[in-house]
Amino acid sequence: MDFLELAAKRESCRNYADTPVDKNKLNLCLEAARLAPSACNSQPWTMILALTPEKVGQAAKAAQELGMNRFIGKAPAIAMVVEEKTNISSKFGGALKDQQYAQTDIGLAVAHFCLEATQLGLSTCIIGWFNEAQLKKDFDIPESKRVRLLIAVGYAADSSLREKKRRPVDEIARFV
């Protein structure tokens, strides 16, 4: 599959089938994420992957705070992305330039993760709304760390793709 086809095929899935996700496939998604670039090769993230019904249930509940993300209750796997310390070069450069490289690095890694999932026939949804304190308690994440994103992973119950709504290229880019 050509990369543009893969990018077009990846969409946020909010309706999962009752099919479990094989751990080996998640390991391939992790491998793709691991290959992503990061500022000064800092790799400032870790992932916790909930696969057992109990743990998936806990992660799902945290994402459903205030009635949000109801669909996640059907996802058979949920990855949690935790920001880790950057290395000294990235930290120093970021401080001097007032940039938060770690969060961009997490975006790069999560893109790789979701694209490999798509390649494997899986569907994903990146979720930024969750009860972070609850996740820290349920998954033994130190209080000082930040959970940045969740990724729901499973098989789409409906395989037809929606049309992507995006701004046209001439609104998002200019050549000089």
Place this chain on the structure above:
Amino acid sequence: MDFLELAAKRESCRNYADTPVDKNKLNLCLEAARLAPSACNSQPWTMILALTPEKVGQAAKAAQELGMNRFIGKAPAIAMVVEEKTNISSKFGGALKDQQYAQTDIGLAVAHFCLEATQLGLSTCIIGWFNEAQLKKDFDIPESKRVRLLIAVGYAADSSLREKKRRPVDEIARFV
């Protein structure tokens, strides 16, 4: 090409050949970036793509502040990624949860951009160190905005790949 092969092939290129980059190829990279997901579909970024020698020279000079990134002087094209306002849902959610979704969104889009470049036989290097004030002046970017990243784009002078140094999977992930 399988996605993992593509992800393995993408590497930060610091030695560019004297070959210009076709604008159509950059448009395909932009199309891939445009397809990336973002929090609440906010798409909070724009890109300025320097292709003329004068403008590439200005962008390169800004990235060479304090003797850094000397290699960028040979890149035939440089994209600058500017953070734009998020939509109201992303802004509200981010404020409530103390998260900076825009920067993760930029990481997602930049991953897509660089992977499509790799698919097209181009090489890239994401750069987080640059004189932002100078870029704003040279490229008419409003003072209030933030330039988050540059992406050098061109053809690698040396096509052999380096081994990627990454933390092993068991250090970056745990299943629960």
